[in-house]
Amino acid sequence: MTTSNTGTGAVDPEVRAELERLRDSIDNIDAAVVHMLAERFKATQQVGRLKALHQLPPADPAREARQIERLRSLAENAKLDPAFAEKFLNFIIAEVIRHHERIAEDTHNGHPAHDAGTGD
Amino acid sequence: MTTSNTGTGAVDPEVRAELERLRDSIDNIDAAVVHMLAERFKATQQVGRLKALHQLPPADPAREARQIERLRSLAENAKLDPAFAEKFLNFIIAEVIRHHERIAEDTHNGHPAHDAGTGD
Numbered sequence: 001m002t003t004s005n006t007g008t009g010a011v012d013p014e015v016r017a018e019l020e021r022l023r024d025s026i027d028n029i030d031a032a033v034v035h036m037l038a039e040r041f042k043a044t045q046q047v048g049r050l051k052a053l054h055q056l057p058p059a060d061p062a063r064e065a066r067q068i069e070r071l072r073s074l075a076e077n078a079k080l081d082p083a084f085a086e087k088f089l090n091f092i093i094a095e096v097i098r099h100h101e102r103i104a105e106d107t108h109n110g111h112p113a114h115d116a117g118t119g120d
Numbered sequence: 121m122t123t124s125n126t127g128t129g130a131v132d133p134e135v136r137a138e139l140e141r142l143r144d145s146i147d148n149i150d151a152a153v154v155h156m157l158a159e160r161f162k163a164t165q166q167v168g169r170l171k172a173l174h175q176l177p178p179a180d181p182a183r184e185a186r187q188i189e190r191l192r193s194l195a196e197n198a199k200l201d202p203a204f205a206e207k208f209l210n211f212i213i214a215e216v217i218r219h220h221e222r223i224a225e226d227t228h229n230g231h232p233a234h235d236a237g238t239g240d
Contacts, residue, residue, distance in 0.1 A: 011174070011176065012174065015170060015174050015176075018170060019170055019171075022164075022166050022170070022240070023183070025159075025163045026160060026164065026167075026240055027187070029156050029157075029159055029160045029163070030190075030191060030194075031194055033156050033157070033160075033208075034198060034200060034205055034208075035194070035198050036149050036152055036153050036156070037149075037153070037200060037204075037205075038195070038199060038200040039145075039149055040149045040150070040153075041200060043145045043146050043149070044142075046142050050138060051139075054131070054135050056131065056139075063143070067150070070150075071154055074150075074151055074155070075154055075158070078154060078155050078158035080157060080161060084157075084215055085154055085157075088153075089150070091208075091211055095204055120142070120143060120146055
């Protein structure tokens with residue numbers, strides 16, 4: 001254990017500066033990811049509309065399995081826990097499903113359509 | 121409702137092409153996000169080590185509140201649901217906590233250290 005301070009006010013200035021530098025990078029990355037995710041949901045919403053309009057099956061388990069395998073392998077190369085990458089994809093897909101359900105409801109209001117569903 | 125096909129085999133080729141185009145974009149975005157997240161965890165692991173080494177408090181609620189506010193506002197500008205952006209940050213932070221706990225355990229093995237914890 002090195003000496004430093006447990007209060008946030010009186011920390012070694014060099015340590016504080018290093019912490020700030022790291023947090024600035026984290027904030028930049030978060031901004032980038034939020035914008036990438038906004039773009040991703042634009043694409044999945046187009047997929048949802050396309051599927052609802054052309055009566056395509058909402059879920060595509062083969063596509064989803066390929067996505068998981070690919071992301072796990074990309075994660076491994078980037079030294080990210082592949083299990084986390086898979087959990088992350090599932091987290092995103094859960095949100096996509098909520099979006100597709102909303103699209104399906106909207107489609108129902110105009111003309112009957114079956115449920116739009118998962119994935120992409 | 122327009123006519124199309126419910127089977128994945130015999131879909132209108134134009135619809136199929138549009139679906140493939142969108143999925144390619146989704147795959148590109150996912151690859152970008154996985155790499156951004158790998159970089160993010162590198163930064164938070166450095167933060168975890170710094171905190172453990174200098175006995176800094178693991179959690180920083182003020183920092184976390186600022187992060188949430190900032191991400192919600194970025195999301196709004198990007199037309200992403202701010203509630204989703206907040207959920208996303210919490211999802212990532214849960215993983216960061218797991219990493220920090222591991223760092224704290226490792227630090228315990230070498231020399232006594234208090235728990236490294238949340239956020240960043």
